[in-house]
Amino acid sequence: MLSIASITPLHVVGAAIATSGLYLLGRCIYILYLHPLAKFPGPKLAALSDAWWAWMFTSGRGAQIMLDVHRKYGDVVRIAPNELSFSSVQSYFDIYGHAGSKSRAEGRFLKTEFYDLGAPRINTVRDPVVHARQRKALSHAFSAKALRDQEDVVQQYVDLFVKQLTRLGSAGKKAIEATEAYNWLTFDIIGDLAFGESFNAVADAKTHFWIAQIFDATQYMLVQQVIKRVPLLKYVESFLVPKGSGEKLQIHTQLSHDKALKRMQLGPDLRPGKEDFFGHMIRKGTITETEIAAQARVLILAGSETTATALSAITYYLLRNPACLAEVQKEVRGRFKAMDEITGDSAAGLKYVHGVIEEGLRLSPPVGSGLPRHSPGAVVDGHYVPAGVIVTNGNYEMARDPRYWHDPEAFRPERWIGEGYHDDKRASQPFSTGSRGCLGLNLAYLELRIIVAKIVFAFDFELESKHLGDWNDECKLYALWRKPKLFVKFHPVVSTAN
Numbered sequence: 001m002l003s004i005a006s007i008t009p010l011h012v013v014g015a016a017i018a019t020s021g022l023y024l025l026g027r028c029i030y031i032l033y034l035h036p037l038a039k040f041p042g043p044k045l046a047a048l049s050d051a052w053w054a055w056m057f058t059s060g061r062g063a064q065i066m067l068d069v070h071r072k073y074g075d076v077v078r079i080a081p082n083e084l085s086f087s088s089v090q091s092y093f094d095i096y097g098h099a100g101s102k103s104r105a106e107g108r109f110l111k112t113e114f115y116d117l118g119a120p121r122i123n124t125v126r127d128p129v130v131h132a133r134q135r136k137a138l139s140h141a142f143s144a145k146a147l148r149d150q151e152d153v154v155q156q157y158v159d160l161f162v163k164q165l166t167r168l169g170s171a172g173k174k175a176i177e178a179t180e181a182y183n184w185l186t187f188d189i190i191g192d193l194a195f196g197e198s199f200n201a202v203a204d205a206k207t208h209f210w211i212a213q214i215f216d217a218t219q220y221m222l223v224q225q226v227i228k229r230v231p232l233l234k235y236v237e238s239f240l241v242p243k244g245s246g247e248k249l250q251i252h253t254q255l256s257h258d259k260a261l262k263r264m265q266l267g268p269d270l271r272p273g274k275e276d277f278f279g280h281m282i283r284k285g286t287i288t289e290t291e292i293a294a295q296a297r298v299l300i301l302a303g304s305e306t307t308a309t310a311l312s313a314i315t316y317y318l319l320r321n322p323a324c325l326a327e328v329q330k331e332v333r334g335r336f337k338a339m340d341e342i343t344g345d346s347a348a349g350l351k352y353v354h355g356v357i358e359e360g361l362r363l364s365p366p367v368g369s370g371l372p373r374h375s376p377g378a379v380v381d382g383h384y385v386p387a388g389v390i391v392t393n394g395n396y397e398m399a400r401d402p403r404y405w406h407d408p409e410a411f412r413p414e415r416w417i418g419e420g421y422h423d424d425k426r427a428s429q430p431f432s433t434g435s436r437g438c439l440g441l442n443l444a445y446l447e448l449r450i451i452v453a454k455i456v457f458a459f460d461f462e463l464e465s466k467h468l469g470d471w472n473d474e475c476k477l478y479a480l481w482r483k484p485k486l487f488v489k490f491h492p493v494v495s496t497a498n
């Protein structure tokens, strides 16, 4: 027996270690066997600590890792002590579809604190009442009339883009890096609709300084969210974010304010009688310069990067599937005699183009991560999920699930035509669904249809990056997809001089 007098510092340290060890052991036993989520399968490390989730999220391979864990563990996987990932059509609609059908916050799956990224804006605001107000105010910019008005802007930049592809590519002799070129185009379109002035990226054939900040700035913001959940990562932050990305975020924020101020000064009617993103609110005096800056940043990123990512994937898949490229060329060139016949309406009738777009969005969804929500205490696909548990349902996994898709890894535009292969098309949700689903969906389809139809009409494509591996393996997911270089020769088949 030890007497008090004989207790040494070593004894104290030993006792402290033993107590901590017992506590940790007790906690592990609780988390693995007694916790309300203990019955759900998943990697043991994920159940024990947020570290597994942080690794998955910051690895650049998050989408593929989630695909693998669902293949291994099934439809419901515990990916953190207090988080479940689902992967079924039923769970997708249980989680994201709910919000649309309920008028009060109660019973809804609301966005989690992961979305707390500075001033609350349309895609990050968590309070459902504030969100509904913001969405209603912005919805004018996405009405059917606004969309018709916006088509002129889209057409103007697409036509310039087609000319630039001919010029820069010396009529097909030189390869063009398509992922960057698509960014010029989609950022110019959205920049014009948001700020009333182009970034001039297509005209200058150069990524605008403001846009160049976005990728690193977004990665930086997301890593800060991961650090909030796993504070120890602060010590290795420099390995998780590109150098200087914190400063880039500041520059980007400042530039947004400058552009927003200019937009306010331009007044409501940028193009008389035609809607842009903010004219309606400026006219009614319901938006301030700071709010324009915040919303514009979101709209520009949400509306450009996504569409450019879809176009890059579509181009890759067409080049890797020559029979599909020939089929889409046949459809477009058979339907139109001149470029100016290609409009939002006329392109909407192109079934194969529709299939090509949907298939690109299915195989390479531009929003690649699961969208986290808090369970209100509800049943998801037959499983009761206690209140406060974080849930996601990855679209990436669902869109490659053989239960829903015939030959899921294959690019088959024809699956979207008529009965197709009898796939369950609800299993591809690139725009999400419900009250937090994409507000710009119709604008995105308008752009994609016009751009795909026009470039297929105007050019034969030739892949210069011949050694590129599988597109999704080459892309890295850091909130946004960092895409590989995709060098393409665009051979003009019609005159694009005028």
Ligand code: HEM
Binding pocket: 122, 123, 124, 135, 190, 299, 300, 302, 303, 304, 306, 307, 310, 365, 366, 367, 371, 430, 431, 432, 435, 436, 437, 438, 439, 440, 441, 443, 444
């Ligand atoms: C292919 C193109 C696009 C894809 C795949 C896409 C996808 C998505 C997805 C998945 C969400 C839900 C995000 C979440 O829950 O966290 C979303 C939200 C949103 N998107 Fe898109 N998007 C695209 C284009 C656009 C365009 C062109 C705009 C307009 C400029 C836009 C504006 C928005 C807005 C404002 C939200 C937030 C909606 C809300 O929370 O009420 N998106 N988008």
